Amino acid sequence: MVQNTNPSVDSLNSDAVQVQMKYSIKKNFKLGIKASYLSFKSGGFKHESGLNADWVINNHNSLRAEINVGKIYHIWGIDNANLFNGMLSWLVSF
Numbered sequence: 001m002v003q004n005t006n007p008s009v010d011s012l013n014s015d016a017v018q019v020q021m022k023y024s025i026k027k028n029f030k031l032g033i034k035a036s037y038l039s040f041k042s043g044g045f046k047h048e049s050g051l052n053a054d055w056v057i058n059n060h061n062s063l064r065a066e067i068n069v070g071k072i073y074h075i076w077g078i079d080n081a082n083l084f085n086g087m088l089s090w091l092v093s094f
Contacts, residue, residue, distance in 0.1 A: 013041040028056040034068070044074035048083060062091045 016039075022032035031053050038046040048070030056062045070083040 015039045022052075022054075030054045040075055042074070044072075046070065046072045046075060046083075060093050064089045064091070 016036065018034070018036040020032060020034045022030045024030050031051070033049070033051055035049040036047065048068050050066060050068030052064065052066040054062065054064050065086070065088050067086040068083065072078050072081045072083060074080075
């Protein structure tokens, strides 16, 4: 018997695994991959994998781009959904 719980309780009753690897192409440029799996005791899960790139432009500027794909099943009120997300960040240091 599987008991479904509220989303706030699901977040506490979970097991997670995450693996990341980065490879330095040049002194100031790195490529990486990421995979993660989140399993809930209610039977739901979330898995995600992605690529990322880090580029240090100079001592004061760096860029990071990331793109991920994955799946959510039976958590947070979502029965079955595909995930697609991306991020572009620019870090400026003074």
